[in-house]
Every structure is written in structure tokens, then in C-alpha cells.
Amino acid sequence: MINIALPKGRLGDKVYDLMETLGYECPEMREDSRKLIFENEERGVKYFLVKPSDVAIYVEYGAADIGVVGKDVLLESDASVYELLDLGFGKCNMAVAAKTDFREDVTRPLRVATKFPNIARSYYESKNREIEIIKLYGSIELAPIVGLSDVIVDIVETGKTLRENGLEVRETIVPISARLIANKSSFMFKEDEILRIKDRMREVVGI
Numbered sequence: 001m002i003n004i005a006l007p008k009g010r011l012g013d014k015v016y017d018l019m020e021t022l023g024y025e026c027p028e029m030r031e032d033s034r035k036l037i038f039e040n041e042e043r044g045v046k047y048f049l050v051k052p053s054d055v056a057i058y059v060e061y062g063a064a065d066i067g068v069v070g071k072d073v074l075l076e077s078d079a080s081v082y083e084l085l086d087l088g089f090g091k092c093n094m095a096v097a098a099k100t101d102f103r104e105d106v107t108r109p110l111r112v113a114t115k116f117p118n119i120a121r122s123y124y125e126s127k128n129r130e131i132e133i134i135k136l137y138g139s140i141e142l143a144p145i146v147g148l149s150d151v152i153v154d155i156v157e158t159g160k161t162l163r164e165n166g167l168e169v170r171e172t173i174v175p176i177s178a179r180l181i182a183n184k185s186s187f188m189f190k191e192d193e194i195l196r197i198k199d200r201m202r203e204v205v206g207i
């Protein structure tokens with residue numbers, strides 16, 4: 001039995017479609033329900049629906065053998081897992097954005113609002129720029145508009161949220177996409193099955 005942590009939402013739906021194509025279907029997943037665990041004993045697969053930012057935790061602790069997670073979550077959590085495959089979807093950028101008229105005052109620490117404090121900290125450390133982090137949990141784009149921060153470090157996918165709020169990308173930190181990850185001991189004990197899934201995923205997504 002392979003236990004798979006799927007992020008709830010669009011990314012998870014895409015991953016489930018992929019798993020179904022590979023023969024790891026679980027028709028109950030298509031039903032509209034509040035269930036969090038779905039199992040197909042015959043196919044030897046069990047899915048856990050988890051919050052996207054928690055996928056790496058389930059995999060790191062071995063509650064799930066494998067999972068799919070955005071590279072943003074992996075970088076932020078620094079989880080001790082194997083990263084097996086870049087799935088090439090869920091593409092976006094981690095970027096610094098600011099109001100279009102923002103001019104940086106280099107004589108004081110930069111105030112950075114973000115859901116990703118670790119990514120922001122290591123980025124600005126690499127630039128030797130002193131910052132003050134303001135950790136938020138959503139609607140990050142609001143922070144510079146209302147004067148809570150100078151800039152934001154956030155995910156930019158289409159750029160629509162920035163545009164509609166008078167912000168623009170100032171620096172791109174790192175490109176992001178969905179990654180297949182595995183628990184380290186599961187990878188030892190279930191290596192054949194995990195590698196089979198990885199190889200077939202790679203074929204289907206054409207990487």
C-alpha cells in the first residue's frame with residue numbers, strides 16, 4: 001500500500017488526474033464530500049487530502065510515503081525528504097514585488113511582508129540586505145498598499161493580483177513548480193513501487 005499526500009485544491013486535482021491515468025484511481029475522490037482519506041485497496045493506494053503547506057510534513061514524518069508539493073513549500077519548510085521529480089506544472093515565480101512608485105531607502109531595514117519568512121530571509125541574507133519580516137497568512141498584496149510593508153515576497157503566477165493592486169515585480173527570487181517527494185525510509189522499503197510511480201509520471205508529463 002502506498003500512502004499519498006495530495007494538496008487540496010487545484011494542484012491536488014491535477015495530481016489526482018495524473019494518478020488516475022497511471023491506474024491508481026479511487027473513484028470516490030470524484031464525489032463531492034468532506035472526506036479526507038480515500039482508499040483503493042485493490043490498487044494498493046491511499047490518498048490523504050491535506051493543506052498544501054502541510055504536504056511536506058506528512059511526508060517527512062512518514063504518515064505519507066510520497067506527496068506532491070510546490071517547490072515554494074519545500075524551500076520554506078526545509079523538510080528532510082527526497083525530491084524525486086519536477087512535474088513541470090504548477091509553474092510560477094517567487095518574487096519581490098512593490099508599489100510601482102516605491103523607492104527603496106537603503107539607510108534602514110527593508111520591511112518585507114510574506115507567507116514565506118525563511119525564503120525571504122535567506123534571499124536577503126544572500127544580498128546582505130537587512131530586513132524586518134512581517135509574517136502574514138494571505139492577501140499579502142495588501143501590505144504595501146496600506147503601508148504595512150515596503151515590499152512583499154510572494155508567489156506570482158499570472159501577475160493579475162499584482163496588476164489589479166498597483167504592484168509590480170521588482171526581483172525574481174526563484175522559479176517554482178510542483179515536485180514529487182518521498183519519505184526517506186519509505187523510499188528504502190517501497191523503492192520499486194515509488195520508482196514505478198515516478199517513472200510513469202515522468203512519461204505522462206513528458207519530462
Ligand code: PRP
Pocket residue numbers: 137138139140141154155156157158159160161162
Ligand atoms: C497566491 C499568491 C498571490 C496570487 C498570485 O495567492 O499569494 O496572491 O496567488 O497569483 P496571480 O499572479 O495569478 O494573480 P492565493 O490564491 O494562494 O491566496 P492568498 O491570498 O490566500 O495567499
